[in-house]
Amino acid sequence: MTAPESQFLPAITHQLPEEYTQLLGELNREVSTTNPEDVLQFCANFFNKKLEEQRVRFMSAHTSHPQDIRGISPSPSNQDHLMDSDQDDDDEEEEPDDIEEDEGHDEFPTSLPIPLTVPVNYNRGRRTSVSAESMAPTTGQAFDKVVIPKTSEQRARIEASIANNFLFKNLDEDQYGDVVNAMTEKHVQNGEKVIEQGGVGDYFYVVESGAFDCFISKNGGPQQKVTAYIAGGSFGELALMYNAPRAATIQATTDSVLWALDRVTFRGILMENTSRKRRMYESFLEEVPLLASLEPYERHKIADALESVYYDDGEAVVKQGDVGNNFFLIESGEATVLKQNENGVEREVNYLTKGGYFGGMF
Ligand SMILES: Nc1ncnc2c1ncn2[C@@H]1O[C@@H]2COP(=O)(O)O[C@H]2[C@H]1O
Structure with missing residues (x-):
């Protein structure tokens, strides 16, 4: 022996x-x-x-x-x-x-x-990187595809879980298939810590059901709750994107089901688009007065949800009476807000420039 x-x-x-x-x-x-x-x-x-x-x-x-x-x-x-x-x-x-x-x-x-x-x-x-991977996104580079066998019922549950998650928008068919193939189901009990602050990043998670609290301890002080997640939410991307220790602790507040995506697949498929958007909108979002009080990480989450849309001079973005589904922030350019009175006479009620907002619930 x-x-x-x-x-x-x-x-x-x-x-x-x-x-x-x-x-x-x-x-x-x-x-x-x-x-x-x-x-x-x-x-x-x-x-x-x-x-x-x-x-x-x-x-x-x-x-x-x-x-x-x-x-x-x-x-x-x-x-x-x-x-x-x-x-x-x-x-x-x-x-x-x-x-x-x-x-x-x-x-x-x-x-x-x-x-x-x-x-x-x-x-x-x-x-002191936790792995020898480059910080450059691995998109476009060959990587060993992870395929975790799963039933069509499991696939349907993954698809429902990621349907409204902004990080999964803009994937082409192959990328979408690769992500679904690589995901692995994880059942978590109430009180279990899925991620511990300071730990090594291994997986990115999407919540299928249940609920989680997210805590951060600053300089070794007490843990403070910074956010919570329910079905459709996702967390655990930062450590994978930056090869950094986990920035927060995530703890289940009820029995929950997660879908976990390994770091190689995350970096190969989801990271490029996520970091590009966060980078692209960061300085713009910092200048928007409405968002001034937000933490940088909260602005990152807003960046995940943004899409740039171009409008020609004079083109209507929304029309009075339309059902409002989107919230708009003016990235560049200017817009007038026109309102029709009961006689059908239109007059300008507001004028918006960069950083101005309209639509949605406003
Ligand atoms: N304010 C925050 N700062 C950092 N991470 C946060 C914050 N709020 C939520 N999180 C999430 O908590 C996760 C902990 O693991 P990661 O650092 O990999 O990725 C982190 C983010 O997904």
Whole structure:
């Protein structure tokens, strides 16, 4: 019988950095007291937590007002910062070929796709990706398609669950089929945590039935509820998009059913469109007075729902008496609001420019 690998560890301890042996000692103690079901995930969470703590220590030592740093759009350059915040570290890891070096940028990014209080996966300027994937979307690149066999009844349930979810709009037939093929059913009990803040991103989830609360703990403080999800909602995209630790904890508030999409399929099919829209509308949405009080992540969700529509000068966007299904924000251009009185005489009652809105319930 082969001896377990751990049996050889003491023999090489003298070559190992002290910090490493201390960390492993701590990890061993936590594993033996917790006895986790998923050991790999537990270890990944342990190291992510350590990185987060180290980063918070570093940030408080190097920035006077870390809370002033705002989230911005996940543009490719910002994504690069997120991954490539490397400096002249002598302990730098091997880089995947497809991640470009960005020499001359600041030691720390001044812009993040999510609020700074959310743990992001970099520390001390060291690259700490949770996987070797490039930040570039994998759309268009070949990837091994995941096919989880399922009944037509299951397929119908997936289709109903994603029917009104904006992230699944604009998929062509093949992409739609690939997404449905790759999804896997997950039953969750009331109180179960599907995602834990700081954990490693493995799946993106769509809610078929049930309900979930989403909590964020800032700087190790108490968890605060930031949003909730019901049927048709989805969560868990950020860690997959940015190779970052989970930004929030998601807990079932009743027995629920989820459809989970693996990270490779998510990145290969859904990520490109999602990050493009969030990037495209971010700065515009920041300038809309109606949305000024929203958190960056809430603006991302609005961006998911937006579609640009072009109108010629003089063309009617909506007509008086029409049933209103859409809410409009003026991205560029101007519009007049005309109203007919009971005699059929039309007069201008409002004039709207960029950032103005109409339609829907307004
Ligand atoms: N305010 C928020 N900030 C970050 N993530 C949020 C927020 N509200 C909801 N979430 C979701 O919570 C998820 C936790 O896992 P992810 O970071 O992968 O993706 C996150 C988002 O889908």
